[in-house]
Structures are given as structure tokens and as C-alpha cells.
Amino acid sequence: MRIDLYHRFLIVGFIGMLMAFSASIALTIFLKDINAVYHLSIYGLALIFIIIIVRNYKKERNGIKEISDLATDLEVKDEALEYNSSNQWTRNFYTDLLANRKKIQQATEWINAIAKGEQLEIEQDQSNHLAGAIKNLQSELIKFRTKEEKxxxxxxxxxxxxxxxxxxxxxxxxxxxxxxxxxxxxxxxxxxxxxxxxxxxxxxxxxxxxxxxxxxxxxxxxxxxxxxxxxxxxxxxxxxxxxxxxxxxxxxxxxxxxxxxxxxxxxxxxxxxxxxxxxxxxxxxxxxxxxxxxxxxxxxxxxxxxxxxxxxxxxxxxxxEDSQKMANELQANEEEMRQNMEEMEATQEEMARNQVELDSVFNAINNTLLKAEFSTEGQILNLNKKFIDFLEWDNVDIQSKNHQNICTDPKQAEKIWSKILSGENLIIEYPTYNNKMEKIWLEASYSPVVDVNGKTSKILLLGEDITQKVANEEEQKRLSLVADNTDNSVIITDENGLIEYVNTGFEKMTGYVLAEIKGKKPGEFLQGPETNQEIKRKISQLLKEEKPIYEEILNYNKAGNTYWVSLAINPVRDEEGKLKNYIAVQADITQTKKSALDAKYKLEAISRSNAVIEFDTNGIILEANDNYLTIIGYSREELIGQSHEMLVSNELKKEKKYQQLWKDLSEGQFISGEFDRVTKSGKNVILKGVFNPIFDINGKAIKIVQFVTDITQEKLLEKENKRHQIDLLNHMEAINKTIGSLEFNGEGKIINANEIYLSITGFKLEDIQGKSYFDLLPEQDRFKPQYQLMWESLQNGKFFSGEFKQVDKQGHEVWLSGTINPIYNDENGLRKVLMLAQFTTQSKQKLNELSGSVSAMKGVIPILELNIDFSLKNANPLFFETSGYSRMTLKNISFENHFKLDKSITAQTILSELRNGKRIETSLQFKTLGGNWISSKVSLAGVQNLDLELDKIIILFTGLMENQIKIKNVN
Structure with missing residues (x-):
């Protein structure tokens, strides 16, 4: 590149300055005595060159900076960038900068246009790389926008x-x-x-x-x-x-x-x-x-x-829908089978649980029961202290007493002894007398004890004082007799208004039984949409205020029918004045309230549940309700004013029977039956119902009202029902081959028995045919009122399930588990009563033995049950009495805060030992409800479930038996 004049001058000035300095340095070295004026002249000349160079440098630099600052500000117009310089390099720099500024301005305009979504045509310029980049950017943005839009x-x-x-x-x-x-x-x-x-x-x-x-x-x-x-x-x-x-x-x-x-x-x-x-x-x-x-x-x-x-x-x-239809047909038999299976499974599970529990606790409580031992002649061999205290035999020679001194009824004592000597176990309740000749009651469990030769060596009696229990039962029977022999309804609820008891008068009045409504509030199911809302609010307010209530209110029974009652509700309080129960007595006053509304409700009910259409005596349609329109498919406007003939087929119109129908109706005849009709869509339907002529005051028919129901689907299902009936008969035949059955007529006389029943009991059919159900009962049970009530309930349509006790041909007791079901004919009349049951005599005997032993044991020692996570599950009454806790408060306390084990025993140790089938003897402290700590020797045993897994932990407070009176005083 050629150097211009301006830069030549700068170069000459710079070289001249270097030469002046060089000359000064040379003169100083070679001519040491040179005059100082020479040096000053040289330095002056160099200074002049420096000033010229610095001045021109600053001028050029300021010019370039001014151009650069203006050029980078795109808002400055091009006219403001005009700049004249004698320096060729500066002029070239200005030209290049201006060209780049134009490129940037153009690129800026393109980028703004692209940002607005405009499509630009950018010419490709090999020297303008920025234009190429913007063109690529536009292409990529278009692709991106397209993809993003998609x-x-x-x-x-x-x-x-x-x-x-x-x-x-x-x-x-x-x-x-x-x-x-x-x-x-x-x-x-x-x-x-x-x-x-x-x-x-x-x-x-x-x-x-x-x-x-x-x-x-x-x-x-x-x-x-x-x-x-x-x-x-x-x-x-x-x-x-x-x-x-x-x-x-x-x-x-x-x-x-x-x-x-x-x-x-x-x-x-x-x-x-x-x-x-x-x-x-x-x-x-x-x-x-x-x-x-x-x-x-x-x-x-x-x-x-x-x-x-x-x-x-x-x-x-x-x-x-199909299942519901099938369920309606098979419900009775399925319910019977289900209940049989549930009863059998429950019995088996109860036997297994009691066996496991008995094995776990028997050894620990063996010496803590009310116990007596007798010789086979009835002589008393031994009585424990609890039994002596029960009889109050102080300073009495026990060896001189025998069984009849305890069971004072000679006939009953002889009967008990004969059964025990025959090898039977027996649980019985009977009265006896203490030393003061006061009547007391004993629940006794007799068991023969056999020696190594299998002979009875002595008799063991485990008993429980049930004097108070019998007294309470007698009181309850008297109260129940009063409640059950009144037609008025009696309801007892808890303090929250939840039902605990209803009498038979309530069940007759409402149709509900206690099992259906227990735990519910009466208003939830007795009151309905027509019940006066103001009375309901008034009753609710008085209940909140715990005040007596006397009102008349409309109720609904189980069938949905309304009835009026005179209602009296009174709060019952405990000794401390705290609300405990509500007792409500209701008297039926329906007849005095209902007469004015009866006709209205009947008409509305008929219209709601039936399809209704009205005609004049010539068959012209006057009116039809929504039910009829739904069946036939026409709108009300399409039917009104049309002839009845539009609803029947062309073939039926020609029949004389159809023509005679309207003649008979116009003459006032009542006609019922099944009628074929054609819907708007051409579908055939079958309607069942009646034609009712409506007469004027002169007895002339003025219009016809037809009430019908659609039975098309029922007709289609009749054939299917017949097939299902055959299946049901086959099921019954299969049941007859596996379960004992007895058939009775409505009076309870035996009319049939299957082979299973006859083979197990030893009877022949002619031995029992014509006899009553009561002839199969043990002699002492034949006159018990519950059996008479059972047959009265069966005749009223109720079925029974559970366990039944009978005797076989030899007079031995046999037990059956199953159901007794009333069977009805087509007119809903009682045709017969069918009993289906399995024989469970052996299982029942073993279960009675186990239950009796466990009940007797639980009555003499405090017992606490824990879950395997050591949360408190349950306890027997003795533990509640000792600790002061109730069943509800027990579940709200923690084992960790209220129980202290021996320091050598941990929860993990207990679980490990119990899972291995071991029992743990140790000591334990527990905190009573009053805050006192009580210490006792305990026996911990594990109870396994049917899968042999540890299910719960039982704690037997064996040490509390000796200190029971003392503990009661502490609490």
C-alpha cells in the first residue's frame, strides 16, 4: 500500500527525533568538552519533532474515535457521519466503517421483519456473510414455527x-x-x-x-x-x-x-x-x-x-340386571347355602381358636378356678378356698359332705351323676344354698377324670358364682315381659340417639327388627318427605337441650307406608345426673290422622306405579299418563283424540273379540286380562291390567279408564324361568345327597325325611312321620317357650339358622347346624317347612367342653389381650374391675406408658419366645385408672391363628389372685 504525504511527514519527524538523540549521545561520548549549547539545540529540535508527532497523533485519534462512536449508534443518520481528512488511512477506515454500518442497518431491518413474521427475499451475496446468516436464520425460524404450530x-x-x-x-x-x-x-x-x-x-x-x-x-x-x-x-x-x-x-x-x-x-x-x-x-x-x-x-x-x-x-x-333377575329366583336357596357355610366355618374357626387359647392358658390358671373334686360315689374329696368361700362353709368337715350338699335337688343330682359316670361332660346351672341357707346360683362344668386304664377315677367340677347374673336376668325378663306384651312401640337409645333396644310392639308397628336398625337414629329411617319439617326441627332442638318431648308426627314403616304416632321421649340420667339414654314410647294414632289423605295417596300411588289411559265409550283416547306414553312410544299430542284402534294390530282389529270388547265396555262391564298392543315403532308389547268403566250419577258409563303394566319382559322370561326351576330342582337333589333334611307341614308335623337324616338318627320314616318337631327334642326342652315362638315365627314367614338340638332313636342328644325355612305356594300360603342341616354332635360336644372350661377360667383370673404390636386389644371383666378401665378407655392407653416389664424382658424377647411356642413367667407393673402402680406375677402366652402365625398375646395376672381384695381397695 502506498504511504500518503501525511504519514510520510510523521515518519520523517520520528526518524529526525531519533537522529537528534543519537547525535547528542555521540557528541557526549566522543567530544567530552563540547559546549552545552549544542546539546540544548539538539534537545530543542527533538522536542519540536515530539510535539509535532503527538499533536498529529491526537488529532487522528480523536477523529477516528468520533467516527467510531457515531457509526455504532444506528439511530444517527448517515449525513452526520461526513468527515474529511488528509490522511488516506483515515479516509479508508471511514469508508469501510460506513459500508459495515449499512450492512448492520440492513440486517437490523431484516431481523425486525423476521420477528414480525414477514417473509423476506434476501439475495445471496458472497461478500456479505451477515446476509447469509440472516437468511439461514429466517429459514430455521420458519421451520421451527411450523413445527411449533403443528x-x-x-x-x-x-x-x-x-x-x-x-x-x-x-x-x-x-x-x-x-x-x-x-x-x-x-x-x-x-x-x-x-x-x-x-x-x-x-x-x-x-x-x-x-x-x-x-x-x-x-x-x-x-x-x-x-x-x-x-x-x-x-x-x-x-x-x-x-x-x-x-x-x-x-x-x-x-x-x-x-x-x-x-x-x-x-x-x-x-x-x-x-x-x-x-x-x-x-x-x-x-x-x-x-x-x-x-x-x-x-x-x-x-x-x-x-x-x-x-x-x-x-x-x-x-x-x-341379569344377575338381579337370577338373584330374585335363587335368593332363598343361595341364602340357605351361604348361611350353612358361614355357620360351619364359624364353628370350625371357633373350635380352633378355643383349642389354641386353651392350650396357652390352661396350665397358668389351673389352680385359680372355683374347683371341687368328687369320688365316683359323690363324696367330696377336695374343695378349693374360692369354693369354700362361695358356700361359706367355715370350720366344716369337708370330707363328710357329698355332691348332694351342693346340688340339693336329689333328682337333678342323680341325673347329673348318671350322665357324668357314663363318660359325658356336662355344663349346667342350678341353685344351691350357702351355710346361712341363702339361695345362691352356680354355673357348674362337670368332667370325668379317667385313670391310665381309661376308667373314671374321680369327677372334676369347675364352677362360677352366677347369683347376680340370674337375679339380673330375672329382672330383665320381667321388664321384657312388660315391653313385649304392649302394642305400643318402645325404643331405647344411647345418649347420642343411637338405637340400643326396641320391643316387639315397635317391630309390629314399623316392620323393622332390631338387627336391621341397631346403631341408627330413629329419624333416619322412620321419617320421610311428608313428615312435618317444623316438628322435626323442634324435636331435634329439644333433644339437644336434653328435654322431654311430647309430639304427634308422621312416620314411615319398612314397607314405605305412613302412619301417625303420639310420641313421648324422655331422657334417662345416671346417678351423677349425666345423660345416659333416651326412652321413646310411640302409640299408633294413624286412623285418626289418615282418613282425610287416604284417597289422595291411593290415586297418586296408582298413577305412579301403573300405566293409565282414558277413553270415551267409543274408544277415543282422552288422556294418558307418562308411564303409558313411555311404554307405547307416542307423545300425548299424538294420542289425544285418536281411536284406540291405532294401538292394536290389523289382525286384532278384525277379530270379533276386539269388537265385542268395546261393546261390553260401553255397557259398563269390568274387563281384566292381558292385552296385545303395538307401539309407535311397530314393536309388540303385552300389557296386563283392567278396563274400568266410570259411571255418572245415573249409572251410565261415561268413560273408560285402563290401568295396565308392561309384562312383555315377564312373558319372555317365563320360559327362562322354567329352565331355572329345573336347575333349582337339580341343586336341591344334590343338597339332599349331602345334608340331612326334614320336612314339616304348617302345623309342625313331620311329613318326610331324607336318607342322611334317617341313617344318622337311626329312625325309620314311619317312626317319625306324623310326629311334631317337639317330639324330636330332648324331654326337658319340649315345653320351653322359645321353640313355640320359633314355630309361630316360621308360620309368619321368618326363617331360622343356627344350631338345633334333637334326640336320636336311642334318646341320645344330637346337634345339627343349618336352617329351618318356610316354603310358600303360589298364593303366598305356607305350604311346608324345610330343615336343612349337617350333624355336628361331636364338634358341639368338644366345643362345649372347651367353651365351658375357658369361660370358667376367665371368671377367676384377670386376663389382658394384646396385639403383636403390643397395642391393647381386650380384657376380661376381672381385669377391668382391678384396673378401673373400661373397654373403651382401654384402647386409648399405650402399653409402653402404662405397663413395665421386668428389666430382663424386652418386647423382642417376648415375641421371639412366643413364636417358638414357649410361655414366659415374669413380673409386671401396670398403672390403674386412678394412677396407682400395681405389681403382679404374670404368665405370657401366645395365641396362634389357623395359619400357625402368632395372632395375639395373652397376659395372665396369676399373682393378683392372692391380693384380689387388696387391689380392689387400692382402685
Missing amino acids: RTWQAEGLAKFAELLRTYNDNMRDFAFHIISETIKYVGGSQGAIFLVKKEDEQEYLDMAGCYAYERRRQAKMRIEKGEGLVGQCLQEKDLIYITNVPEQYVKITSGLGQSLPRHILVLPLINNEIMVGAIEIASFKLLEDYQIEFLKDLAKNIAASISIIQVNESTQHLL
């Missing part, structure tokens, strides 16, 4: 259809139309349809569920076989089909613009869990892009899932 379109579409799928999931037809119509609109198609996969004779086909074309709903009826057309091919291949060259006659759309032919067809399979449930067919005038097809694929999965759910719901609904 993704947004897909996401918004899926969200929209997710809401539609949730909205229209009740009815398949509406679901199909709304989904296909919205799909066609969203993808810009012209028409489409949804098909559902169905089966007929194991062959799959497609049935059109919804169709949409040219913004209108189309008739949705079409069946496509597998492999037929594109849709049938989709069913066969279960894959997407997309063609863009549609045959001329495949599909046409007719509109105001004429006939047009879509050129693109897309068929999508609807697959859910690898099962094809349907297909979607979409016709379009324009080509569907890949992102639209991908969207439709995703949408198809969601639609398939929704169709599956709807189909499952519809199928479930049909199954529930």
Missing part, C-alpha cells in the same frame, strides 16, 4: 378431545356422533364415521355407531363384514389404511354446490390393550399431512380406551 395444534386437539371423551361417556350413540363430528371439523375433513367391532356366531363385523357428513348428523346404520371394503380390510389387518386416489364410486357428498368426490380416505383402527374395538373412517378433499395423521393415531388410542370403558359399563349394567 405441536400446538396436536396438543390443543388432544386436550379438547380429552374433555369431549369425559363429557359424552354415558351413551354410545351420542358419544360416537360427537367424537366423529368434532374430529372431522378439527382435521378439516368432509365426512366420517365410527364403527364398533361386534360378534355374531363367533364372526367379527363392524357396526356403524355414528356418522357425520357435510356438517350434519347422518343415519348411523351400516354393517360391514370382515374384509369388506377399506373398513373391513382394516378390521382384518388391524392397521392404518390411507389412500389418496379414491375410486369414483367409493363415496360422494351432495351439497348445494352439486356432487363432489373426496380424493383422500383414512381408516384408523381403534385398539385398546391390543384388542381392536372399532375403526374410524375419514374422507377429505385435501391431503392429510403427517402431523395430522400422527394426531389421529394418538386420538384413536384415547377413543379406543373410552369405547372400552363405555362397553364395559354397558356390559356391567346388563350383567347386573
Whole structure:
């Protein structure tokens, strides 16, 4: 590059300055005595050159900086950038900077245009790399925007259809139309349809569920076989089909613009869990892009899932309806079988639990029971202290006493002794007398003790003082006698108004039994929509205030019938004045309240439960209720004023019987029966009911009212019912081969017995035929009132399940577990009574032995039950009495805070030992409700479930027996 004059001057000045300094240094070295003026001259000249160089440098630098500052500010106009310089380099710099500024301005304009979404045509310039980069940026942004728009379109579409799928999931037809119509609109198609996969004779086909074309709903009826057309091919291949060259006659759309032919067809399979449930067919005038097809694929999965759910719901609904119909027919037998199985399983589980519990606790409480030992002649061998205290035999020679000194009734004592000596175990309650001749009651469990030779060596009695219990039962019987022999309703609730007891008068009045309503509030089921709301609010307020209530109120019984009662509710308080119970007494005053409303309710009930239509005497329709319109399919406007003939077939119109019908009705005859009718859609229905002529005051028929019910479905089910009846008979035959059965007539006389019953009891049919149920009972049970009540209840329609005691031919007691069921004839009259039961004599005997032993043991020692996580589960009355806790408060305390084990024993040690089948003897302290700590020797035993896993922990407070009186005083 050629150096201009300005820069030459700078270079000459710089060289001259160097030469001046060099000359000064040389003169100083070689001419040491040179005059100082020479040096000053040289330095002056150098200074002049330096000033010239610095001045020109600053001038050029300021000029360049000014240009640079203006050039980088794009808001400054080009005219403000004019700059003249004699320096060629500066002028070149200015030219280059101005050119770059124009490129930046142009790039800025392009970028702003691109940001606004404008499409630019940018010419490719090899020297302008910035233009090329912006052109590439525009291309990439267009691609990105396109992809983003497609993704947004897909996401918004899926969200929209997710809401539609949730909205229209009740009815398949509406679901199909709304989904296909919205799909066609969203993808810009012209028409489409949804098909559902169905089966007929194991062959799959497609049935059109919804169709949409040219913004209108189309008739949705079409069946496509597998492999037929594109849709049938989709069913066969279960894959997407997309063609863009549609045959001329495949599909046409007719509109105001004429006939047009879509050129693109897309068929999508609807697959859910690898099962094809349907297909979607979409016709379009324009080509569907890949992102639209991908969207439709995703949408198809969601639609398939929704169709599956709807189909499952519809199928479930049909199954529930079928199940309900079957359940109505099989309910009696299924209930009997279920109860039999439950009773058997409960008995077996109870036996297993009692056996495990007995094995765990027997050794620890063996010496803590009310116990007596007798010789086989009845002589007393030994009495424990508890028994002596019970009889108050102080300073009495026990060896001189015998069994009759305890069981004072000679006949009863002789009978007990004969059974025990025959090897039986016996549990019995009887009165005796203490040393003061006071009557006391004893619950005694007798067990023979055999020696190594299997002979009875002595008799063991384990007993419990039940004097107070018997006294309470007598009191309860007297109170129950009063409550059960009044027609008034008696209800006892807890302090929260929850039912604890109702008498038989309540059950007769309402139809509810205690088991159905226990734990509920009376108002929840006795009061209904016609009950006076103001009275209900008044009663609620008085209950909150714990005040007595005297009101009259309308109630509903179990059958839904209303009745009026005079109601008296009184709060019951304990000794401390705290609310304990409510007692409500209700008297039926229905007849004095109901007469004015009776006719109205009857008419409304008939209209609600029947289809009703009115005619004049010529058969012209005057009125029809909604039930009738629903059955026949016509609207009220279509029927009123039309002849009855529009509701019957052409064949029936010609019959003389039909023509005679209206003649008889016009003459005032009452006609009932079953009538064939034709609905609006042409479907035949069968109506059962009556034609009732309505007369004027002169006795002339002025109109006809028909009350009917639709029995079409019942007729269709009659054949099915006959088949089910055969199945039921087969079931009964199978039951007869596995379970003992007895049949009685309505008076309780035996009319039949199966082979199982006869073979086990030893009877022949002629031995018991004609005898009553009471002849099969043990002699001492034949006159007990509960058996008479049982037969009265059976005659009233109630069934019984449980255990039944009878005697066999030899007079031995046998036990059966099963049900006694009343069987009715078609007129709802009692035809016979059927007992189905299994013999459980041996199981019952063993269970009685175990239950008696466990009950006796639990009555003499405090026992606490824990879960395996050491949470408190339950306790016997003695523990509650000792600790002061109740059953409710016990579950709210923690073992860790209220119980202290011996330091050498930990919870893990206990669980480990008990799981290995061991028992632990140790000491334990526990905190009573009053805050006192009590120490006792304890025995810890584990109880296993039927799977031999540790189920609970039992703590036996063996050390408390000696200090029982002392502990009571502490608490």
C-alpha cells in the first residue's frame, strides 16, 4: 500500500527525533568538552519533532474515535457521519466503517421483519456473510414455527378431545356422533364415521355407531363384514389404511354446490390393550399431512380406551340386571347355602381358636378356678378356698359332705351323676344354698377324670358364682315381659340417639327388627318427605337441650307406608345426673290422622306405579299418563283424540273379540286380562291390567279408564324361568345327597325325611312321620317357650339358622347346624317347612367342653389381650374391675406408658419366645385408672391363628389372685 504525504511527514519527524538523540549521545561520548549549547539545540529540535508527532497523533485519534462512536449508534443518520481528512488511512477506515454500518442497518431491518413474521427475499451475496446468516436464520425460524404450530395444534386437539371423551361417556350413540363430528371439523375433513367391532356366531363385523357428513348428523346404520371394503380390510389387518386416489364410486357428498368426490380416505383402527374395538373412517378433499395423521393415531388410542370403558359399563349394567333377575329366583336357596357355610366355618374357626387359647392358658390358671373334686360315689374329696368361700362353709368337715350338699335337688343330682359316670361332660346351672341357707346360683362344668386304664377315677367340677347374673336376668325378663306384651312401640337409645333396644310392639308397628336398625337414629329411617319439617326441627332442638318431648308426627314403616304416632321421649340420667339414654314410647294414632289423605295417596300411588289411559265409550283416547306414553312410544299430542284402534294390530282389529270388547265396555262391564298392543315403532308389547268403566250419577258409563303394566319382559322370561326351576330342582337333589333334611307341614308335623337324616338318627320314616318337631327334642326342652315362638315365627314367614338340638332313636342328644325355612305356594300360603342341616354332635360336644372350661377360667383370673404390636386389644371383666378401665378407655392407653416389664424382658424377647411356642413367667407393673402402680406375677402366652402365625398375646395376672381384695381397695 502506498504511504500518503501525511504519514510520510510523521515518519520523517520520528526518524529526525531519533537522529537528534543519537547525535547528542555521540557528541557526549566522543567530544567530552563540547559546549552545552549544542546539546540544548539538539534537545530543542527533538522536542519540536515530539510535539509535532503527538499533536498529529491526537488529532487522528480523536477523529477516528468520533467516527467510531457515531457509526455504532444506528439511530444517527448517515449525513452526520461526513468527515474529511488528509490522511488516506483515515479516509479508508471511514469508508469501510460506513459500508459495515449499512450492512448492520440492513440486517437490523431484516431481523425486525423476521420477528414480525414477514417473509423476506434476501439475495445471496458472497461478500456479505451477515446476509447469509440472516437468511439461514429466517429459514430455521420458519421451520421451527411450523413445527411449533403443528405441536400446538396436536396438543390443543388432544386436550379438547380429552374433555369431549369425559363429557359424552354415558351413551354410545351420542358419544360416537360427537367424537366423529368434532374430529372431522378439527382435521378439516368432509365426512366420517365410527364403527364398533361386534360378534355374531363367533364372526367379527363392524357396526356403524355414528356418522357425520357435510356438517350434519347422518343415519348411523351400516354393517360391514370382515374384509369388506377399506373398513373391513382394516378390521382384518388391524392397521392404518390411507389412500389418496379414491375410486369414483367409493363415496360422494351432495351439497348445494352439486356432487363432489373426496380424493383422500383414512381408516384408523381403534385398539385398546391390543384388542381392536372399532375403526374410524375419514374422507377429505385435501391431503392429510403427517402431523395430522400422527394426531389421529394418538386420538384413536384415547377413543379406543373410552369405547372400552363405555362397553364395559354397558356390559356391567346388563350383567347386573341379569344377575338381579337370577338373584330374585335363587335368593332363598343361595341364602340357605351361604348361611350353612358361614355357620360351619364359624364353628370350625371357633373350635380352633378355643383349642389354641386353651392350650396357652390352661396350665397358668389351673389352680385359680372355683374347683371341687368328687369320688365316683359323690363324696367330696377336695374343695378349693374360692369354693369354700362361695358356700361359706367355715370350720366344716369337708370330707363328710357329698355332691348332694351342693346340688340339693336329689333328682337333678342323680341325673347329673348318671350322665357324668357314663363318660359325658356336662355344663349346667342350678341353685344351691350357702351355710346361712341363702339361695345362691352356680354355673357348674362337670368332667370325668379317667385313670391310665381309661376308667373314671374321680369327677372334676369347675364352677362360677352366677347369683347376680340370674337375679339380673330375672329382672330383665320381667321388664321384657312388660315391653313385649304392649302394642305400643318402645325404643331405647344411647345418649347420642343411637338405637340400643326396641320391643316387639315397635317391630309390629314399623316392620323393622332390631338387627336391621341397631346403631341408627330413629329419624333416619322412620321419617320421610311428608313428615312435618317444623316438628322435626323442634324435636331435634329439644333433644339437644336434653328435654322431654311430647309430639304427634308422621312416620314411615319398612314397607314405605305412613302412619301417625303420639310420641313421648324422655331422657334417662345416671346417678351423677349425666345423660345416659333416651326412652321413646310411640302409640299408633294413624286412623285418626289418615282418613282425610287416604284417597289422595291411593290415586297418586296408582298413577305412579301403573300405566293409565282414558277413553270415551267409543274408544277415543282422552288422556294418558307418562308411564303409558313411555311404554307405547307416542307423545300425548299424538294420542289425544285418536281411536284406540291405532294401538292394536290389523289382525286384532278384525277379530270379533276386539269388537265385542268395546261393546261390553260401553255397557259398563269390568274387563281384566292381558292385552296385545303395538307401539309407535311397530314393536309388540303385552300389557296386563283392567278396563274400568266410570259411571255418572245415573249409572251410565261415561268413560273408560285402563290401568295396565308392561309384562312383555315377564312373558319372555317365563320360559327362562322354567329352565331355572329345573336347575333349582337339580341343586336341591344334590343338597339332599349331602345334608340331612326334614320336612314339616304348617302345623309342625313331620311329613318326610331324607336318607342322611334317617341313617344318622337311626329312625325309620314311619317312626317319625306324623310326629311334631317337639317330639324330636330332648324331654326337658319340649315345653320351653322359645321353640313355640320359633314355630309361630316360621308360620309368619321368618326363617331360622343356627344350631338345633334333637334326640336320636336311642334318646341320645344330637346337634345339627343349618336352617329351618318356610316354603310358600303360589298364593303366598305356607305350604311346608324345610330343615336343612349337617350333624355336628361331636364338634358341639368338644366345643362345649372347651367353651365351658375357658369361660370358667376367665371368671377367676384377670386376663389382658394384646396385639403383636403390643397395642391393647381386650380384657376380661376381672381385669377391668382391678384396673378401673373400661373397654373403651382401654384402647386409648399405650402399653409402653402404662405397663413395665421386668428389666430382663424386652418386647423382642417376648415375641421371639412366643413364636417358638414357649410361655414366659415374669413380673409386671401396670398403672390403674386412678394412677396407682400395681405389681403382679404374670404368665405370657401366645395365641396362634389357623395359619400357625402368632395372632395375639395373652397376659395372665396369676399373682393378683392372692391380693384380689387388696387391689380392689387400692382402685
